[in-house]
Amino acid sequence: MSSPFAYADTYPPPPTFQQKCSSAIRSVFTKDFWIGDYDYSFMLPAIPFTKSKPKSPPFFSLNANTPVLLAFILGFQHALAMVGGVTSPPRIIAASANLTIEQTNYLVSAALISSALLTLINIIRFKIPKTNYYIGTGMLSVLGISFTSVSVAPKVFSQMYQNGYCPTASDGTKLPCPDAYGAFIATCCICSLLEITMSFIPPRFLKRLFPPIVTGPVVLLIGASLIMTGLEDWAGGSGCTSRQTMCPSNSAPHPLYWGSAQFIGLGFSVFATIIIVERFGPPLMKTTSVVIGLVIGMIISAATHYWDRSIIDAAPVITFNWVHTFRLRLYGPAVLPILAMYIVNMMEAIGDITATSDVSMLEVDGPEFDSRVQGGVLCDGTSSLLASLMTITPLTTFAQNNGVISLTKCANRKAGFFCALVLLCMGIFGKFAAVFVAIPNAVLGGMTTFLFSSVTTSGIAIISQIPFNRRNRFILTASLTLGMGSILVPNWFSYFFTYSGSNKGLVGFLDAITLVMENGFAIGAFISIFLNLVLPEELDPDMHNDSPGISSGTNGIVELTAVEPTDSTTIDTKNESEKKKRDNNGITEASV
Template identity: 30%
Template sequence: MSQHASGELLYPLDARPGYAEATFAAIQHVLASFVGIITPTLIIGGVLGLAEHIPYLISMALIVSGVGTFIQARRPFGVGAGMICVQGTSFAFLSSVLAAGFIAKARGGGPDEILSLIFGVCFLGAFVEIVLSQFLHKLKRIITPLVTGIVITIIGISLIKVGMTDLAGGFKAPDFGSPANLALGGFVLVLIIALNFSSNAWLRLSSIVIGLLAGSAIAFFMGKISFDHLANLPLVSIPVPFRYGFSFDWGAFAPIALIYLITAIESTGDLTANSVICRQPIQGDVYIRRIRGGVLGDGINSALAAVFNTFPNTTFSQNNGVIQLTGVASRHVGYYISAILVLLGLFPVIGGVLQQIPKPVLGGATLVMFGTVAAAGVKILANEELDRRKLLIMAVAFGLGLGVMNAELLAQMPTLVQNIFGSPITTGGLAAILLSLLLPAGDSCSEAKQRPAADATAGDTAN
């Protein structure tokens, strides 16, 4: 029996694995996170019409993820958790980033103006998480598990439409909804589901990668993929700070700032899980410093992402599973992961190849990812004791959040109001926060205590 199978780590947090062991472990981390790092860029670029910029944006996403992972592992000046915390582009910001892009597009802006606004608001928004990292103990009084679960569920539900649109061929595609597109996307979806039920842990871990590769192979023979444009790409991608400029809009900023608030709490959960797997304390001064440093690292890495032309970063939870499977918790492996990601990002041909993944293939995979986001929110809510007060908060938050997404309620309102409250995440999230603060918790508790004993007995019998 291997050491990690019996509950021990092969390489604890400060151990130094050999070159071969560290490289092999790092490759597994990269495979687990690679699709998550590049997919938001592919979606944003496709929806906002940024085709010629996608290879460069993917290169920057990989480079910044590598740098961010190094910061988390090395923990310079107290920034970072000092663990293997692979950084990658956050799906949580997807809806808000797209909303910011549409604001710029509605003003007649081209790709440069769209990206200028997105990276401007993402850069300033990162300071929300940077500041809050030092007040996490107070933040939890406002952003409760109930609020977090509601917001994450709304994020997942709002993104499912994007996944389904891609599965059918993509927005305004001439063959949208064709049998070929639906069959291709459906194949990828079914394959990923089947692999997730495999008894082999590595097949489950690689299910998204395998699904994309298999779907792309079929799409190639269907004539849906062409690599003719690769010859026009530069040999190396050079990071250029704020290459597209810098601009700001309050309507675009508000939803993104709220997501930074939520991800600060979400990252705390991921870092705590990582600490447990790495046999590190989850209480006391050491734990508090590690969590604060990790969330601070998330915020600084997101600011770096905006400076170097990519989207907000966060700690990827799926890599905790890799640590658990391999028994390799050494933070020094984070340096190897960082090097691999930076090397991949330096060559734009990689982004050019990935850009060719057909929409139905991407949609089949992202549908699972986005559904998983929504399911994660539901799981958080399921762990709550849902009394009358909490059910009311959920009902109003979901009603308002999903309502503004599916109805033109704000068409007669000023543009600023439309931009801020037209986001289901902002409307639903703010509703959940305000109701949690305003609705007294004592009434529902008293009501629960006053329920007839017969009801309680009936409940026990049912169980």
Template identity: 30%
Template sequence: MPARPSDLLYPLDSRPGIAESSFAAIQHVLASFVGIITPTLIVGGVLGLGEHIPYLISMALMVSGVATFLQARAPFGVGTGMICVQGTSFAFLSSVLAAGFIAKGKGGGPEEILSLIFGVCFLGAFVEIALSQFLHKLKAVITPLVTGIVITAIGISLIKVGMTDLAGGFKAPDFGSPENLMLGGLVLVSIIVLNRSSNSWIRLSSIVLGLVIGFVVAAFMGKISFNNLATLPMIAIPVPFKYGFSFDWAAFLPIAVIYLITTIESTGDITANSIVSRQPIQGELYMKRVKGGVLADGLNSMLAALFNSMPNTTFSQNNGVIQLTGVASRHVGYYIAAMLFVLGLFPVIGGILQNIPKPVLGGATLVMFGTVAAAGIKILATEHLDRRSLLIMAVSFGTGLGALMVPEVLAQMPKVVQSVFGSAITTAGLSAIILNAILPKEAANEEEIIVSSEEAPVYKAAS
């Protein structure tokens, strides 16, 4: 696609003024803020990390700031040189929780749980770093069909987490109470109404505003306490591997599979970013930019694990902000990075966010996780779904979601098998990859016979 700077107020290499850059950066921060902090809030709540959550939120924001700067700056070819906002990835959530439960099952406390999570995420990042150099070959294995199946499985498997929070949270004494359902429903309805607004900025901030509405109502209901804020330090100091470093193969393998999938997902996000930034989407410059961006994704995830945060990825929602604002200048990325870093510098922000009631968080995450599943379905809808594709989808969803719904099916298997294949994402992903590789593709001109409801044969040529 030829560059058309006239379509943009500020093209890629322009330098907007401080006021313009700050305003555009705020829109990006609003679009990505909830996505950055939510995985940490969920992991901390489900695994009982308690007092560690404010620090973990601070680290998530600070790492996202540094990672966004690297993407925009692209030093030594590491990064895209565009506004590719980096944030904590939802794709890893189920696998990270599984790793946490492995450590917890061995009698480990919060520090042992975090040690294992960050250890396997750190080593898993090498998968994406290596794959970034072989993207042209990887596309033959990880097709849109495989990617769509995995992303759909990720969204569906996480919906249970969102619904659990909406009802009050895991093992909550008031689980499913009318108050919890009302509060979660209020946030859900608020997000829907705000998202349908004709004002683009309100739509952009619908999840943030929905959380604010729920937070205020919860405060009037007496569900919020700020007693923990007094004990928090003034400044969060990044400490490499603050909780130690440990490893477990059963925890590592599902993480490695997700790194494989996010490699392709990030390629799609970078391509979309190139389109809205009026940059080429083919040729040497484009491939260099994609390789640098995916390499930065892997290095940023390694950096995240080093400084006690979950893996990072390129956020697709920020491409919409570029389109809305007309600001594609990569220099705005520096402002975004600075804002995220400063937000993470103060643990009190994490302490306040930790007090978001579970039903409020659940009302928002239910939409977010549903959006992930919808994105996967959208990818699948772009494919020609012939008999081969439908068979791959059927087996992948059947095995993946079957393991999620009936985890007892693996009760007689070794622990490592239970940990790896107990994940809907891993099972669905591996099934899709293997079947896509071994099943022969159908001939382009093959005719399929479809029987109508009147049992009369209807002939349809497969494209």
């Protein structure tokens, strides 16, 4: 009998390294490499009032051979979907510390650059040597400036002005306080060790410790506190609510009193455009409706002479991180609210990573999924630490990009690399960041109010998943009592402590308690976590929420997203056979 290996030497030998390089070089000059056979008509706007059926593009998995042109277009789409969320927090935080225009321009550029560089870490995914732990998710998961810091920083800066940490003029005017910003990011840098440590806890234990009854009211309170900031800007700006001053200042190109009809109209032009795009825009345009609304508002405000050209003229053409630096010091009173902020960021990251795995047609359970969650949370914490050293506030996983993936059916990491490249270019060119700083407050407020309201909606979506029995109603009521109350009356705890001695340690401790009690989401988080641990479980089958359309597919955690995908564009995640369907190139047809 002949040996089964008798013809083994007749098989073609494996390609050599030189042959692989030669094949890769030749592929660069092919149509498939640059354009492919993708139907780009999917990206064109739909004709209004017609019965045209939506097309279903092919699904591109993580490592599929995606054409360069398509990867660039979708990467640019991802960048547009997150640019508003990345540039708004540094501008709002800089205004709270009364930083100069040059410093504000720098912070917007630094936010874009930091988000781009740290997003690459998350997408590439690095394994920690000699361990089973990773840094990064290895998916198309992008990082941006956390909105949670926007709800904490203004409170911290306000206290710093009250206790003399920041200077004020003789008439009470708040002067620029870069040291306050430096103290805030330094404290964030130290407190990020909490999220880094918690990333090594198995995700299933984290979900038990922070169930929807805890995360829901916290996210709701964050959004509610942020809406007030956005609406104040919509009416003209948070720093000119008095009728004795003009907005944004008496020397502005077109100064008006706070709440003037012109300001309300500018913000409404952004809001109305978002609604129009959502109704008539194509799927890709809907994912950037917030940015499109902002652009329309910018055009209208520029045509009516509301822009201050000196802000753009003063900005450098090219910039990078550390062009401006800030004095780093620990501010003790801010530790407790910042720790609560990192707990919220971690809960948000778990929900976002779950949603990204789902729309990327990857497992949402099992060891591989737990590994991605661990790497994503660790990347969140590590990126926040590095971002603080890069002079920017903490980063977190952005969720609105999940809508882009579900609409375009492209979860390919190559699109994520192009997204990071676009953000990097936006940040390096300082004039681009200056444009966002020069946007009139009313226009920016029309956009940020919508973004912040979506955070509130996410909190409501989380709460809707829990059974409304007596125990859960009690926890919600207790957490919202002080949480919502401190948002509506922000200075209610300012005069509780009357100590005025020379013990600085005691003063700092009392200031920390005051910050927690006046920060709605922080006190709400502590109350909901405590009550969820001490109150016994209650089983009431008649009170379970079995409403159709409400799903806990993300294990009780919903992502914070600025633009929710509509039902007609959501992938049917229950079709497991569709998820397992792959071809050799990692491309499969997925029905909408």
